[in-house]
Amino acid sequence: MPEFVKHALSENGLTEAYRERPAYQQNDYLGWIQQAKMEETKQRKLAQMIEELKAGGIYMKMKYPASAKKT
Numbered sequence: 001m002p003e004f005v006k007h008a009l010s011e012n013g014l015t016e017a018y019r020e021r022p023a024y025q026q027n028d029y030l031g032w033i034q035q036a037k038m039e040e041t042k043q044r045k046l047a048q049m050i051e052e053l054k055a056g057g058i059y060m061k062m063k064y065p066a067s068a069k070k071t
Helices: 003-011 017-021 021-036 041-055
Strands: none
Touching: 003 017, 003 041, 017 021, 017 041, 021 041
């Protein structure tokens, strides 16, 4: 995992939320972020991942009930 992703997860208290996602989602997020050529695009994709992990129930802008926050 790139250091900037690890830092963003830790800074937002989302490392556990990331680790709870299935391995294919973890890999998809990392590959999707890393394929960006421009730093601005990497940061935008990272921000999307962070927001989805915070919200729960979302994966790549699609509903993902398995990760929905339990209330």
